[in-house]
Amino acid sequence: MPKLKTHKSTSKRFRISKGGKGLLMRTRQGKSHFRRNKRNAVRSMFDEMHVVTCGGIKRRVRRLAPYLHEKS
Numbered sequence: 498m499p500k501l502k503t504h505k506s507t508s509k510r511f512r513i514s515k516g517g518k519g520l521l522m523r524t525r526q527g528k529s530h531f532r533r534n535k536r537n538a539v540r541s542m543f544d545e546m547h548v549v550t551c552g553g554i555k556r557r558v559r560r561l562a563p564y565l566h567e568k569s
Contacts, residue, residue, distance in 0.1 A: 504561035511562065512546065519566070523549050525542065
């Protein structure tokens with residue numbers, strides 16, 4: 498069986514959480530554009546990682562980045 502290619506932008510946008518839980522994490526969209534117009538509280542929210550809860554997105558990320566390991 499040949500190796501699978503990783504979709505590079507997917508691997509940059511998603512991470513697996515540390516600490517033994519192994520949850521799929523994502524950042525918020527809109528981080529880089531028009532950031533100076535936003536309040537400081539809103540800008541700090543962009544840096545937080547959020548847990549992906551939608552099953553469809555989890556399946557798509559697993560297909561696009563097969564070597565990101567997640568405990569399901």
